Amino acid sequence: MVSEREVLVAAAVVVFALISQSEGIIGGREVVPHSRPYMASIQKPEGETMKHECGGFVIADQWVMTAVHCMPTGPEGRRVVLGLHSLSEDEETKQTFDILELHNHPDFNPLNYDNDIALIKLDHPFNSSVAVRAVEYLRSGGTNPTTNEEVETAGWGSYDNLGSRPDKLKEVVIEMVSSNRCRRSDYFGRKFTGNMMCAHKVCDGDDCEVKNEDSCDGDSGGPLIYKGVAVGITSNGGKKCGQLKKPGVYTIISHYTPWIVGLAGVPDSVEDQST
Known part of the structure; x- marks a missing residue:
């Protein structure tokens, strides 16, 4: 006869297994401190x-890029912190800013998160250092990653579907998913538009070396990096992170070059930055 203790132990093992399947930024690892100096915490x-x-990321002097759905109704007292690795520790590298201007894309659609891109103007220029530096972003005409290519993202977002948050910045390498697949009715259907790309890494078998990896709640607004260049903005996905048919969805930055340049004044004539 199975004892009550054995039943409880077995139940605990099942619960742990279910949670570990969705472990992450989902998945990933802690970054080398300040190895991603463009990262911002809103x-x-x-x-x-x-x-x-x-999340957010520095693209130019005094300018941070993020997602509209992070602040759809305005700053409301929010601040931007640059140069941090730990959210809680007192780091000398941290620089804190008020939001002087918030520019949410005028065509943002809250029903499907189309045009989920926003620009923040900081109340003063940041001090460039090893811990704070802008990242290049892909302009019109640049080459975006294609299906199965590896991309990277980072953030302080949830590492499980219970909402647990890390204190220190995490990063993950994921893979691009076909846009045609993400348009399928069993994925995102019509909600997935031409301004979006999707990516994650999913374990389909019993012998996977890596469990499911994905961006999650709290990572929104952070960058999707391809060959050192920001190509996407973490936008949304499924109600749970790390699901097979609900990859992370990212706004395609290169579709918004005129809008970005018009606000931030960043030059728009660059070589293909993906090579």
Whole structure:
């Protein structure tokens, strides 16, 4: 006869197995501190403290790119922190900014997150250092990654579907998923538009070396990096992260070059940056 203790142990093992299947930024690893100096933490007031809400990334002097759905109704007291690795530790590299201007794309659609791109103008220029530096972003005419190519993303977002958050920045290498696949009715259907790309890494077998890997809640607004260049903005996905048919969805940055240049004044005539 099976004892009550054995039943409880077996149940605990099952629960752990279910959670570990969705482990992550989902998955991934802690970054080498300040190895991604373009990363930004957008933080909202919570009582007397500030709490990480979304990611972002520096694209030019005084300008940070993020997602509209992070601040759809305005800054509302939020601040931007650059040069950080740990959210909680007192790091000398940290630089904190108020939001001078927030420019949400005027065609953002809250029903499917189309045109999910926003620009933040910081209240003063950042001090460039080994911990704070802009990343190049792909302009019109550049080459975006194709199906099965590896891309990278990073953030302080949830590492499981229970909402657990890391204190230190994590990164993950994932793979591009075919846009045609993401348009299928069993994936995102008509909600998936031509301004979006999708990516994740999913374990389909019993002997996978790596479990499911994906971006998750709290990673929104962060960059999708391809060969050192930001090509996408973490936007949305399924209600749960790391699901087979709900890859992470990313806004295609190169579709918005005139809008970005018009606001941030960043030159738009560059060589193909993907090579």
